Amino acid sequence: MPRRAGREPVTAFAALRWVVVVPVKGSNESKSRLASFPLSVAERRDLALAFALDTVDAILRAPDVLAVVIVTNDPASAAALAGLDAAPVRGGGKGSGRDAESGSAKALGRGAVIDAIPLPLRAGARDAGGAFGRGAEESPLRVEVIPDAGSGLNAAIADGLRFARGSWPAAGVAVMTADLPTLDTADVVDALGRAAGHPRSFVADADGTGTTTIAARPGEPLRPLFGGASAARHSAAGLVPLDVPLTSSLRRDVDTPADVAAVASGALGPRTAELLGRVTDAAL
Template sequence: MGQARWVVVVPVKRLRAAKSRLRGALPGVPHEELALALAADTVGAALACPAVAEVLVVTADPQVAAAVGAAGARVVPDRPDSGLNAALRHGVDVAVTDGDDPAGGGCGTWVAALTADLPALRPAELAAALHAVGTGPAGVRRFVSDAPGTGTTLLAAPPGVPLDPRFGVDSAAAHLTSGAVPLPGGWPSLRRDVDTAADLADAARLGLGPATGALTGVVPAGPGRPD
């Protein structure tokens, strides 16, 4: 078996409905611009990750589609009112069935779901988490919980194993109950999702990506956010 190369699926809601708890976090900045920046920086970091063969963004928002498509991601239209987990299942179906082996390497399609609100994400941390899955026990789904430990930022599955996403309230417990195994690595930028203004401040301390950094006035580290 060759080295695992991953298809990373990123679901993004319509911007007007995305990240509702973050609304008003940046006075004077339209909420849709902030939501788009979070997604753009997340996708940009995933695209820069050496373990990732393809980033597949599932969205029904034309502004998101244009931005991530220009960055190099593949866009899959979301189904109307499908919900987060349905969008992920749709994206995974496309990743697995559209083409002989989208992940490359001749070892089947390794698929991961990544939340779209990780503006401080370092490609090296994502690579480390995916490597831990690729070199771990066969046939096991793995996940990374968020900084508080209740949510999930990454869910990954080896070839032939259904991803079975359970994102939502208390998703870490839901994924654990479903048989997925938590990954223990530190990876602060991978665990720092942004739902509130306090989360955004924490992400800024880690170092924001260029899109979110431009909106907040925090000088970003630049594409790829080197460690």
């Protein structure tokens, strides 16, 4: 059978499992591009955290995801995101039973006991369990938090990738942005399945200029080039653009008030939906 153009055979990688790195900005940096949106600074910070919680929650529900590595310098974000380990993970996304039981109340409740970093906040999860370390079937601990050294977004992501590869050397690694509040687990599964067919790959945002995801199979070098027109830079660096549908929630990142308005009519994650429900109609 002839090989499909632009896609390698995936037989050896059909069962590939993944560790996903998610960079999360500190509270003072959270969604500065939403400054023109009629929200207070605290509300913008809360909105950015809701985005991140809903994004990571959807990623964790993907059966091929072993763990999520959060890179942040913000203790509140670290605590809330680490708290997702305490929430039930039933599998599936919004289209397959995602519900509010794993919502921010439980996550933030767990986080109340973590009032400061040093990080890594969740180190030591891989002291047993074979090639991938301790698997999800052995422990609910699937979120690791490591510090953002403050050297910029791509440096933080690179630190997360080094941590992921050192901890799970047999896994593929991916990076997903933290601003995907409509993210559906089915779209995560689809993209990672496509990524298994290429040594290195990326997913462009809905405009085709930015990047929401980069991925690499085990042992493949992966240099993050996020920021601005990053899709062109990732392509020039040899990453293959994945043929993810334009309708995929993985392509719907939120950077501007117009983006907020666009996703507000969609299937939002429970934390984002609850917060936006408190915003006046005039704000949208």
